[in-house]
Amino acid sequence: MSERMSWVPEGVDTGKPSAARLYDYLLGGGHNFAADRMLAEKFLQAQPNARTIARLNRAFLRRAVLFMMDNGIRQFLDLGSGIPTVGNVHEIAQKADPEAHVVYVDFEEVAVAHSELILEQDPRATIIQEDMTKPDAVLKAAGESGLLDFTQPVGLLTVGVFHFVPPQADPQSIVAAYRDAVPAGSYLAFSQFTQDLQPEEMAGVVEVMKKSQNPMFPRTKTEIEGLFHGFELVEPGIVPSPLWHPEGTNTDDPDKAGIYAAVGRKA
Amino acid sequence: MELPELAARWMNALTATAYIPLSHAEIEQVLLDSLVELPESPESVANRLVSLHATGPDSLRATIEVLSPTFELPLLARLSSAYAQAMRMDAFDQQEQIKVAIVRAKQRVERTLKVSQARFREVFESAALGIVITDLGGRCVEANDTLAEIVGLESGADLNDRDLTDFYHPDDLAALGAQYRKVREGHLPRFRDQRKLIRADGEPVWVYLAVSLLRDADGEPTHHVTMVEDISELHLLQRSLDHQLLHDSLTGLSNRQHFVTQVERRAANDPITLYHLGLDAFSVVNNGLGHETGDKLLKIVAARLGKLAGEKKAVLARIGGDEFAMMTVSDNVTTTIEEIQEVLGEPTFVDDHGIALSASIGVVDRPPVFATTAELMRCANAALRQAKARGKRQWALHDPHDDARRRGRYALAASMPGAWEHGELEIVYAPVHDLETREVLGAVARLHWDDLSHNDTMALADSTGLSLPIGRWLLREACAQAARWVQEFGDRAPTLHIALGALQSRDEDLVADVKRALDETGLPPERLRISLDISSVLAGDDNAVVLHDSGIVTALDGFHGGHDELAVLTEVQVRSVITRAPAPSPDSPLYQAMRDLIATVHSFGVRFGVDEVHTLEDAEYWRSAGADAVIGLLPALSADEVTELLTAASQPPEAS
Numbered sequence: 046m047s048e049r050m051s052w053v054p055e056g057v058d059t060g061k062p063s064a065a066r067l068y069d070y071l072l073g074g075g076h077n078f079a080a081d082r083m084l085a086e087k088f089l090q091a092q093p094n095a096r097t098i099a100r101l102n103r104a105f106l107r108r109a110v111l112f113m114m115d116n117g118i119r120q121f122l123d124l125g126s127g128i129p130t131v132g133n134v135h136e137i138a139q140k141a142d143p144e145a146h147v148v149y150v151d152f153e154e155v156a157v158a159h160s161e162l163i164l165e166q167d168p169r170a171t172i173i174q175e176d177m178t179k180p181d182a183v184l185k186a187a188g189e190s191g192l193l194d195f196t197q198p199v200g201l202l203t204v205g206v207f208h209f210v211p212p213q214a215d216p217q218s219i220v221a222a223y224r225d226a227v228p229a230g231s232y233l234a235f236s237q238f239t240q241d242l243q244p245e246e247m248a249g250v251v252e253v254m255k256k257s258q259n260p261m262f263p264r265t266k267t268e269i270e271g272l273f274h275g276f277e278l279v280e281p282g283i284v285p286s287p288l289w290h291p292e293g294t295n296t297d298d299p300d301k302a303g304i305y306a307a308v309g310r311k312a
Numbered sequence: 313m314e315l316p317e318l319a320a321r322w323m324n325a326l327t328a329t330a331y332i333p334l335s336h337a338e339i340e341q342v343l344l345d346s347l348v349e350l351p352e353s354p355e356s357v358a359n360r361l362v363s364l365h366a367t368g369p370d371s372l373r374a375t376i377e378v379l380s381p382t383f384e385l386p387l388l389a390r391l392s393s394a395y396a397q398a399m400r401m402d403a404f405d406q407q408e409q410i411k412v413a414i415v416r417a418k419q420r421v422e423r424t425l426k427v428s429q430a431r432f433r434e435v436f437e438s439a440a441l442g443i444v445i446t447d448l449g450g451r452c453v454e455a456n457d458t459l460a461e462i463v464g465l466e467s468g469a470d471l472n473d474r475d476l477t478d479f480y481h482p483d484d485l486a487a488l489g490a491q492y493r494k495v496r497e498g499h500l501p502r503f504r505d506q507r508k509l510i511r512a513d514g515e516p517v518w519v520y521l522a523v524s525l526l527r528d529a530d531g532e533p534t535h536h537v538t539m540v541e542d543i544s545e546l547h548l549l550q551r552s553l554d555h556q557l558l559h560d561s562l563t564g565l566s567n568r569q570h571f572v573t574q575v576e577r578r579a580a581n582d583p584i585t586l587y588h589l590g591l592d593a594f595s596v597v598n599n600g601l602g603h604e605t606g607d608k609l610l611k612i613v614a615a616r617l618g619k620l621a622g623e624k625k626a627v628l629a630r631i632g633g634d635e636f637a638m639m640t641v642s643d644n645v646t647t648t649i650e651e652i653q654e655v656l657g658e659p660t661f662v663d664d665h666g667i668a669l670s671a672s673i674g675v676v677d678r679p680p681v682f683a684t685t686a687e688l689m690r691c692a693n694a695a696l697r698q699a700k701a702r703g704k705r706q707w708a709l710h711d712p713h714d715d716a717r718r719r720g721r722y723a724l725a726a727s728m729p730g731a732w733e734h735g736e737l738e739i740v741y742a743p744v745h746d747l748e749t750r751e752v753l754g755a756v757a758r759l760h761w762d763d764l765s766h767n768d769t770m771a772l773a774d775s776t777g778l779s780l781p782i783g784r785w786l787l788r789e790a791c792a793q794a795a796r797w798v799q800e801f802g803d804r805a806p807t808l809h810i811a812l813g814a815l816q817s818r819d820e821d822l823v824a825d826v827k828r829a830l831d832e833t834g835l836p837p838e839r840l841r842i843s844l845d846i847s848s849v850l851a852g853d854d855n856a857v858v859l860h861d862s863g864i865v866t867a868l869d870g871f872h873g874g875h876d877e878l879a880v881l882t883e884v885q886v887r888s889v890i891t892r893a894p895a896p897s898p899d900s901p902l903y904q905a906m907r908d909l910i911a912t913v914h915s916f917g918v919r920f921g922v923d924e925v926h927t928l929e930d931a932e933y934w935r936s937a938g939a940d941a942v943i944g945l946l947p948a949l950s951a952d953e954v955t956e957l958l959t960a961a962s963q964p965p966e967a968s
């Protein structure tokens with residue numbers, strides 16, 4: 046392509062599909078491009094239930110935030126927050142208490158720029174562009190934001206993001222670093238894809254995502270238990286996402302939820 | 313159905329199709345408000361649905377499914393189109409946002425990433441919207457192919473160095489120029505407008521425009537970005553959102569809604585003919601060979617009819633499970649019918665099963681221009697029912713006289729909701745007699761309204777969408793009454809029989825409803841017999857199985873002795889079948905056939921009951937043919953009358 050497009054911003058590659066926009070598409074959002082939608086279609090071929098899985102994961106996020114609010118948490122660190130779509134953490138939290146503070150973290154440019162636009166008017170919420178697998182940098186920036194008070198319990202959210210963290214990145218020590226930075230009484234909400242449910246479909250998804258910018262790493266229940274070291278799991282423990290504190294009677298098939306969800310409290 | 317109950321259903325249906333970030337109670341409240349508002353303003357309800365984010369691929373379908381029994385079609389059509397409109401605006405807004413986010417991302421990102429020009433161009437080129445970057449003088453710097461297509465040019469490059477204003481309607485120039493200026497001078501962040509563009513061939517095309525500004529790193533304006541969406545109808549049909557709204561996902565044919573709009577467009581000016589096709593015995597395929605085979609078969613049928621429709625320049629749609637509709641212009645009906653049967657009759661092999669197909673066809677030929685499309689569709693449907701009643705591979709032309717009679721019925725149907733509300737619908741109890749012992753086996757609870765029979769009342773209720781609520785009410789009331797009898801008269805209380813209408817028989821809430829009725833009234837389950845309309849079982853519904861598994865005795869009503877029905881009896885465990893037929897007199901040639909049929913039913917361990925047997929003579933015929941029980945020998949009684957009878961019978965003579 047010889048001719049330069051004079052108005053195209055440099056440094057942003059929207060031609061590569063991103064997990065953030067893929068997820069937005071699965072949730073029915075419009076913040077995505079042809080490349081994202083193409084990847085999404087492949088994803089859907091491997092896991093036809095993907096839209097429901099996304100919806101259930103997003104719904105778990107909401108219930109987890111409200112659960113933490115009920116237990117006195119008023120500040121959240123949302124790691125891998127994604128494109129602001131429906132039911133963002135600050136909206137959920139601030140609806141329950143307008144004083145609630147939220148720091149979002151994501152490493153994807155467009156998600157971050159978009160979050161900035163959304164949060165422009167909100168002094169109690171901000172977004173940090175950082176890799177959440179680097180807790181030191183994240184915690185430093187979060188501290189500098191002035192929005193989080195690390196002497197008070199914090200709600201840590203790692204929802205739908207750890208399946209992007211490869212085993213080599215030592216997920217256990219990543220969680221541990223965040224855990225050590227917050228006081229007792231803090232909570233961790235966690236969800237990620239697992240091969241325990243629908244192993245064949247999961248294998249297909251891993252294959253589809255392998256060559257993308259965001260390869261995926263499902264984990265077994267036992268592996269996830271290991272990540273909660275230093276936390277006490279809140280009932281009912283690690284369960285398919287729709288079974289975690291369902292609202293009313295759950296009608297979604299837990300065996301097709303794709304994702305395990307859990308919340309732990311730092312002792 | 314009461315609005316709160318409807319709102320709850322709606323909530324359940326919607327939350328399965330999209331993530332709505334509110335508690336169930338909150339969603340239900342919003343939907344309840346919407347239900348109240350719906351008759352007045354479907355448009356604001358549509359907007360609310362979209363702002364709630366009830367925008368999953370299936371959200372609209374789920375909504376229409378839940379609301380259609382309660383609200384009129386025209387209202388729902390308004391809701392659908394306003395919804396589509398709101399979705400478009402929403403999608404447009406989101407594309408705007410993400411575009412701004414990209415520009416922001418670039419300005420903020422310090423890291424130098426390698427720009428992939430090729431990839432970016434791919435995005436630019438594959439956008440569903442036309443996009444053009446103009447310099448501040450209005451000259452096109454860069455435009456994508458989508459825009460070129462909208463204005464009737466070959467490629468985006470053809471627009472380079474041209475004035476975008478060339479494509480504006482002369483009348484719009486001044487107004488648009490002023491708007492662009494306001495954006496450039498920062499008085500407006502962006503503007504949106506609906507305008508007509510003039511294509512290169514001189515044809516007008518309706519578009520949405522969204523115009524915003526690009527600034528350089530110092531914040532100085534450099535270019536305008538104009539996004540253009542083609543909203544002319546033809547184009548809309550091709551868009552996927554609309555495609556989903558207007559097409560059947562299995563066969564890709566138009567759906568009913570789409571078909572209706574096409575008929576609407578043509579009916580006013582052209583001599584049209586409507587064909588309403590119902591595949592014969594399709595349920596046999598579905599039940600016998602499974603739904604997957606059924607689906608494959610439907611696709612094959614769709615393809616064959618599609619080819620025929622193509623040749624005849626006809627409009628074709630799939631408008632129901634096994635029903636298709638076709639519209640032709642200036643047509644010869646008998647030829648077309650033959651052609652349809654011919655393409656369907658070609659031997660069809662699906663998964664190694666050879667299947668012979670035929671259709672029953674209802675025809676409305678050259679209707680008067682003042683007939684509404686809804687009326688036409690109804691007439692075609694009525695004609696199809698007539699054709700079906702005559703057997704397979706039949707067709708029937710819509711007969712206007714017959715329709716007048718039906719309309720009388722519709723008037724009656726219209727007054728039914730009021731009658732029900734005012735307690736004018738009564739439940740009466742008809743005795744079931746054992747033909748062998750002549751004992752009363754139980755009582756069938758039936759509706760009674762004016763001088764209409766139960767079946768007529770139920771059929772009317774079906775046509776108003778009331779049959780479900782009325783059926784539920786009947787179930788509960790009758791169980792309560794039967795429970796009172798059991799309490800008072802113990803073993804001598806009649807066993808309650810309830811015959812469900814077709815709709816209720818396949819209602820997915822049926823099993824829960826039955827259990828709730830038993831729980832709440834305390835009627836012991838063994839005192840209840842539920843008879844389901846046999847069509848539900850033939851259609852593959854599993855209510856009969858689940859009821860049986862829950863320990864409730866079931867019967868199948870509407871048995872005709874068809875092969876498919878007998879097949880079902882080998883699979884689904886029921887206590888009896890119930891039929892309505894002329895009594896087989898022993899000298900009639902059908903007598904032996906009936907005996908054989910009843911013997912076959914017995915061989916499956918199933919009893920044979922007959923409804924509408926009014927004379928002892930007929931009862932005797934049935935007994936000799938082998939039937940077990942009859943309904944109708946004695947007139948149905950009100951609950952009070954039954955109580956009186958039971959009381960009288962239980963009073964020992966000496967005690968009085």
Ligand SMILES: C[S@@+](CC[C@H](N)C(=O)[O-])C[C@H]1O[C@@H](n2cnc3c(N)ncnc32)[C@H](O)[C@@H]1O
Nearest residue numbers: 065068125126127151152153176177204205209
């Ligand atoms: C599937 S989305 C989840 C969004 C949101 N948490 C939810 O559950 O609804 C995952 C997000 O995590 C981000 N992400 C993945 N790996 C990350 C990392 N190492 N650091 C920061 N963000 C990451 C992706 O960019 C994406 O936006």
